[in-house]
Amino acid sequence: MPATLLPRRLGLADAILIGLGAMIGAGVFVAFAPAARAAGEWLPAALVVAAGVAYCNATSSARLAARYPQAGGTYVYGRERLGAFWGYLAGWGFVVGKTASCAAMALTVGAYAWPAHARSVAMVVVVALTVLNRWGVQKAAWVNRVIVAVVLAVLALVVAVSLTRDRNPFGGAEPGSAIGVRGVLEAAGLLFFAFAGYARITTLGEEVRDPARTIPRAVPIALAITLAVYTLVGWALLARLGPADLAASSAPLADAVPDLAWVVRIGATLAAAGALLALILGVSRTVLAMARDRHLPTVLAAVHPRHGVPHQAELAVGAVVVALVAVADLRGVIGFSSFAVLTYYAIANASAWTLGRRVVPILGLIGCVTLAVCLPIESVAAGAAVLAVGTVVYAVRRR
Template sequence: MGELRRRLGLGDAVVVGLGAMVGAGIFVALGPAARAAGAWLLAALGVAAVVAYCNATSSARLAARYPASGGTYVYGRERLGPFWGYLAGWSFVVGKTASCAAMALTVGLYVWPEHATVVAVAAVVVLTAVNYGGVRKSAWLSRVLVAVVLAVLAGVVVAGLGGGAVARIADGGHGGVLGVAQAAGLLFFAFAGYARIATLGEEVADPARTIPRAVPLALGIALVVYALVAVAALAALGPDGLARSAAPLSDAVRAAGAAWLDPAVRVGAACAALGSLLALVLGVSRTVLAMARDRHLPTPLAAVHPRFGVPHRAEVVVGVVVAAVVAVADVRAAIGFSSFGVLVYYAIANASAWTLPGASRVVSGLGLVGCLGLAGTLPWQSVAGGAGVLAVGIAVYAARRR
């Protein structure tokens, strides 16, 4: 079956994480989060960042100790037992497959709205081909996409803050503590990309040193970017206007008198969705590889290409499944569902980190409580759908055990 090759340095790992975090989430998640938290949106962003920091710290420690593909699937299996590893892998693969489809459809909606599905399927095919060619090619494309997105977001920040309406940030009502928690759960969707660094642990050079540095670096950069963009959007639209907006950043630049930036924002959104999709396919295929090695998925998916050093069968299968989902379903409402699955995934990561010798149990304990708390405050449809998917996974596991 073979082993993956360690080709990613510190810069590559940080860019892969940023490509997943500074993605389409910032272009779409601010509106739903503002509807939940109102004028307390920035507080919700802070709560999401604290939980993300705890998760990132736990994931980095675990990845340095277990530098293999699969992320929390591997950590849960090694620290808590096979069932918990399986549950983490199931949550990740199902939730992130929906996220892949949502990101692909976002590309289509921004590039060619009248034929969004066709563009989305084409994007999946192209990025699957890039991933098939080797992880270094994927990291190079991530650099390009991240650079374009950061440039566009910088323009949004300058336009939003240049309007001189910073006082508008606190105008309007707020959703209370429950609203802040729900908004934090929705915003967490955008922070979850640092897991891609840990999931690619088998392809990172000197993982014991590189991963603990790359994860907080990527998370810190993403937090600064998100905070600046949120302040700019609030300054341009106010909490109530942001809550009503379906395309928050496009509306923000128009409200700030910089309508000429709107085409660039749309290009940035498409590039952000492509970057997220690229990183998501990388992460899901590596988790599929790890689960196939343990026979939780068909063992042929554990094959590694002898020339390119990638799990080529897993990548192709993930690409085909995502393209099929995009072709037959509307997955634009997948943020809450994906957040539920990812929060369960990180709850298991924090529980695994709790068992490490010499670990900071304050950080892992806060992360565990935070993940479970945010998952429980998501919209009930997301909680019900996520719980149903987990139940199916548990039933499959029990049937295989018998």
């Protein structure tokens, strides 16, 4: 057991809202357009497939989190149920993939808040949220509540306005004239990026009160709310723009309601900031768990004596994200992150399989592998390369 545990300060509402902040902010403003390019008018089917795989993953993760209420999520579950290497591989994939997602969310904040100075704004936001996290998880959870409330109000406005206006005529050739099962699965893999935020709840397991009850309740509630929101938003975008214009759009929610673009801009900025806040929380806790096991420098396992947070891990994550923001490009981040996180959840389902009641873990494992290999080839290649590097590092350390 670690020498210093994180204090349990989060209740059910906090856990649900942290999951919502991660899921809604991470996907709703960025994932629909690339998914529409792959699936066209079959976008709703892809959404259902992504949600189904996410449900299996969430169920498996919740069972494991109740059994192992420690910081680190699937890193801990894989280590305890499958062995040290599988836990390490899950942690490696999560930290690398989600650190890239942090950079993407920071750049999204900058692009919406002040496009001419997007990178500078992104760096300032990363520093500000890292400082906020160092003040304690309860303050971060309070800010997350405000962000989620504002973003849900903006999305409700976009949906209502879109569904009460006439549909735009299709522009250009329809995407998906040759769409089949492969296109739907590729879109589902991209949309999975939007559902992966519930991992934030399980990686914070050491800070949740009564985790055996709270986490299994919080995860499905957050996932169900997110699915309902995404279904309404996707339906509204298809009704307003059509699959062709949706696929071609770089800012589909703003294009759906151009006269309210400034409202969408505010909502997108807050949503991306909320996702970044939750991502830093989750990644730093996995870094903490890996540092405790000496897979990362042990200084990162320090817990602040007053605020009860892994302050060194949070500083390290913030510093890496700032560096990435200086050089990163938003293109391809969704696919890369999806591949890394699908690998993470494949290990979570394999771990849950060892607990019994194996139908859901098997379906989740098959779903994760299928969606991962159906992602764009460049995303698969980049993700596989990162996992290979992690495997080599593990082997060198062992030797």
